[in-house]
Amino acid sequence: xxxxxxxxxxxxxxxxxxxxxxxxxxxxxxxxxxxxxxxxxxxxxxxxxxxxxxxxxxxxxxxxxxxxxxxxxxxxxxxxxxxxxxxxxxxxxxxxxxxxxxxxxxxxxxxxxxxxxxxxxxxxxxxxxxxxxxxxxxxxxxxxxxxxxxxxxxxxxxxxxxxxxxxxxxxxxxxxxxxxxxxxxxxxxxxxxxxxxxxxxxxxxxxxxxxxxxxxxxxxxxxxxxxxxxxxxxxxxxxxxxxxxxxxxxxxxxxxxxxxxxxxxxxxxxxxxxxxxxxxxxxxxxxxxxxxxxxxxxxxxxxxxxxxxxxxxxxxxxxxxxxxxxxxxxxxxxxxxxxxxxxxxxxxxxxxxxxxxxxxxxxxxxxxxxxxxxxxxxxxxxxxxxxxxxxxxxxxxxxxxxxxxxxxxxxxxxxxxxxxxxxxxxxxxxxxxxxxxxxxxxxxxxxxxxxxxxxxxxxxxxxxxxxxxxxxxxxxxxxxxxxxxxxxxxxxxxxxxxxxxxxxxxxx
Numbered sequence: 001x002x003x004x005x006x007x008x009x010x011x012x013x014x015x016x017x018x019x020x021x022x023x024x025x026x027x028x029x030x031x032x033x034x035x036x037x038x039x040x041x042x043x044x045x046x047x048x049x050x051x052x053x054x055x056x057x058x059x060x061x062x063x064x065x066x067x068x069x070x071x072x073x074x075x076x077x078x079x080x081x082x083x084x085x086x087x088x089x090x091x092x093x094x095x096x097x098x099x100x101x102x103x104x105x106x107x108x109x110x111x112x113x114x115x116x117x118x119x120x121x122x123x124x125x126x127x128x129x130x131x132x133x134x135x136x137x138x139x140x141x142x143x144x145x146x147x148x149x150x151x152x153x154x155x156x157x158x159x160x161x162x163x164x165x166x167x168x169x170x171x172x173x174x175x176x177x178x179x180x181x182x183x184x185x186x187x188x189x190x191x192x193x194x195x196x197x198x199x200x201x202x203x204x205x206x207x208x209x210x211x212x213x214x215x216x217x218x219x220x221x222x223x224x225x226x227x228x229x230x231x232x233x234x235x236x237x238x239x240x241x242x243x244x245x246x247x248x249x250x251x252x253x254x255x256x257x258x259x260x261x262x263x264x265x266x267x268x269x270x271x272x273x274x275x276x277x278x279x280x281x282x283x284x285x286x287x288x289x290x291x292x293x294x295x296x297x298x299x300x301x302x303x304x305x306x307x308x309x310x311x312x313x314x315x316x317x318x319x320x321x322x323x324x325x326x327x328x329x330x331x332x333x334x335x336x337x338x339x340x341x342x343x344x345x346x347x348x349x350x351x352x353x354x355x356x357x358x359x360x361x362x363x364x365x366x367x368x369x370x371x372x373x374x375x376x377x378x379x380x381x382x383x384x385x386x387x388x389x390x391x392x393x394x395x396x397x398x399x400x401x402x403x404x405x406x407x408x409x410x411x412x413x414x415x416x417x418x419x420x421x422x423x424x425x426x427x428x429x430x431x432x433x434x435x436x437x438x439x440x441x442x443x444x445x446x447x448x449x450x451x452x453x454x455x456x457x458x459x460x461x462x463x464x465x466x467x468x469x470x471x472x473x474x475x476x477x478x479x480x481x482x483x484x485x486x487x488x489x490x491x492x493x494x495x496x497x498x499x500x501x502x503x504x505x506x507x508x
Contacts, residue, residue: 007333008047008104011195014097015202016048022194022222023053024201026064027215032057033223038195041107041341042331042376050194053221058230064216065157065184066236072217073154073182080180081131083211087176088124090203091117098168098199100333105193106167107340107377108295109332120172120200122461123477127176130482134181145496152486154182155238155262159231161252163243164343165298167193168200170266173465173476174241174485175204175218181485183239187220188231192344194222228252235259239485242266243300245396246422246470253472264484265472266465268396269424271447271456272305274413274439277312279429283453285319287429288402291455293327293381296339297400298347300471301425301449301457305393306404307413313406317366321383324367329378341377342399348377354397355382361390366404394420410435418446424467425459427451448475 011017023031033052040047053061072080091098099114106113136150158178162170167190175185189197201220208215221227232240232255241264242252249267256263273291275284291303308316332340342348348371355369368382381400386393388405407413417426426445430436430452440450448467449459459465464479466472475481501507 010097010100011048014094014101014199016195016199018048020048020050020195020198022050022198023057023061024205024215024218024220025057025061026219027205027209030057031222036191036194038105039192039344040104041343044345044375044377047105048195050198050222052194052223053227055226055230058221058227061216061219061221062186062234062236064214065186065219068214068216069156069184071214072184073156075182077131077134077180077182080182081128083207083213084124084131084176084179085128086207086211087204088121088128090207091121091124091200094203095121101196101199102167103332103340105195106164107332107343108298109337109340112295113332116166116169119169119461120176123172123176126461126478127180130177131180134482134486136488139490141492142502143494143500145498146492146494146500148490148492151489151491152483153489155485155487156183157237158183158185158485159234159237159240160185160187161228161231161240161242161244162187162189164190164192165295165300166243167196170243170476171200173461174264177477177482178485179217181482183485184217185219186231186237187218188227189220189222191222191224197222229255232256233259235261238262239264241474241476246472249472262484264474264476266300266474266476267467267470267472268422269300269302269467269471270305270394270396270420270422271301271303271425272307272417273303273426273456274307274407274417274428275309275312275316276410276413276428276430276432276435277309278431279312280431280453281312281316281319284429285316285323287427287453287455288320289323289327291427291457292402293324293339293400294457296342296379297381298343298398299457301459303427303456304396304401304403305416306402307407307416308404309413310406310408317383317404321367324381324383327381329372329380339381339400342379343377345377347398348379350397351379351399351401354392354399354401357392358384358386358401361392362387363390363392363403368400388416388419396422410438414439414444421470422467423447423469424471425449425451425456427454427456429453
């Protein structure tokens with residue numbers, strides 16, 4: 001049986017069919033849960049069907065994964081790095097098809113879809129080098145003939161729960177690092193992007209099979225909240241990485257904490273850009289456009305609040321409205337499209353409710369604000385003039401809605417930036433060193449990502465990605481994020497014949 005639409009035929013090249021099993025358990029594709037449809041957000045028509053995992057499938061997978069963990073953690077880290085290198089090569093060979101699938105199933109434009117898959121490939125490259133640098137510290141001991149140092153060992157199994165907006169990149173941030181650190185990975189993909197979960201898993205699985213390694217080192221499930229809750233409760237999983245809303249993230253954290261597990265949270269963002277009166281206005285406008293409307297406003301790092309200095313307020317606003325008028329909305333697979341659909345019909349409904357709330361709280365729609373008449377989930381990128389005290393400004397409306405506000409002083413702009421519960425990304429546009437260093441210092445932005453003269457989104461993999469406050473405090477990808485995926489032991493060895501005690505204690 002072939003795909004109903006000719007434009008879906010490429011999916012066969014990445015192992016997908018009209019009917020798909022959504023659980024990879026101990027080297028076999030099987031699933032005994034509900035059958036769901038993967039839907040194209042551009043027209044709300046079915047792409048293919050997927051049978052989700054059941055709790056029984058999950059338990060079978062976890063038993064096999066627990067056994068595989070013992071073997072995987074015993075393999076030297078550089079050898080594990082070689083496996084991840086091969087995973088990167090397998091993804092690179094299917095870059096175009098996978099990127100097209102991301103665009104088709106999630107709704108982001110094709111360059112962003114391909115860029116997302118490239119991000120996993122980049123993470124594989126990064127992790128290969130990291131596999132030879134999982135270094136511990138040598139610590140001077142105060143006791144003669146003693147050596148003190150740190151040893152980093154694998155945790156065992158890492159659970160990764162990803163969201164629809166980056167259906168495979170976030171897996172890469174976590175899995176590439178977790179694998180070279182010696183952990184098995186259990187992945188639950190987003191319920192609305194099951195085809196991406198299956199296609200990526202098939203490529204990863206081929207690498208482990210080719211190297212005669214236990215297939216259960218990488219286990220994946222398509223499913224909903226039931227599977228996510230099972231991961232959060234499972235004492236066999238020392239670390240759970242969760243990407244999603246602050247509300248659900250808090251529940252995951254509480255569940256994991258109850259069993260003394262570790263949680264890595266990447267939650268909501270309510271990100272701001274500040275434009276000072278000395279800024280390069282052209283640079284700022286281009287950056288704001290990408291930050292606010294890229295991925296149809298569905299990135300966790302999307303700019304949702306824009307603070308303009310009163311001296312340049314109208315100038316920036318006029319230029320921004322001008323470029324918004326030129327934005328092409330449409331099929332994300334078509335060349336020239338800048339804004340695709342929102343991911344689901346529910347997202348479109350939330351956009352409409354959000355616009356109603358904005359109007360009821362005194363917001364003035366400067367451009368956009370409507371749902372487009374179509375079979376898909378298309379909405380207009382929107383700019384709103386509103387008071388910074390409006391309740392809706394403090395919340396994250398997951399769509400292309402930008403709140404614009406005026407400020408007088410740098411201090412006022414910083415306070416407005418920091419006034420929300422979220423703390424993911426932030427950026428300021430200025431040419432003054434004294435402004436830059438205040439912004440990145442202790443009295444500046446309170447976010448995990450603090451930029452200057454670039455958008456709030458589009459982070460590189462080399463830095464640690466994550467935020468503060470209600471964004472969860474987790475850090476993924478680069479820098480020393482790898483330490484979250486390992487357990488640290490402080491080791492002291494006495495190679496002498498005496499027993500001196502620390503702090504000079506004399507015990508008999």
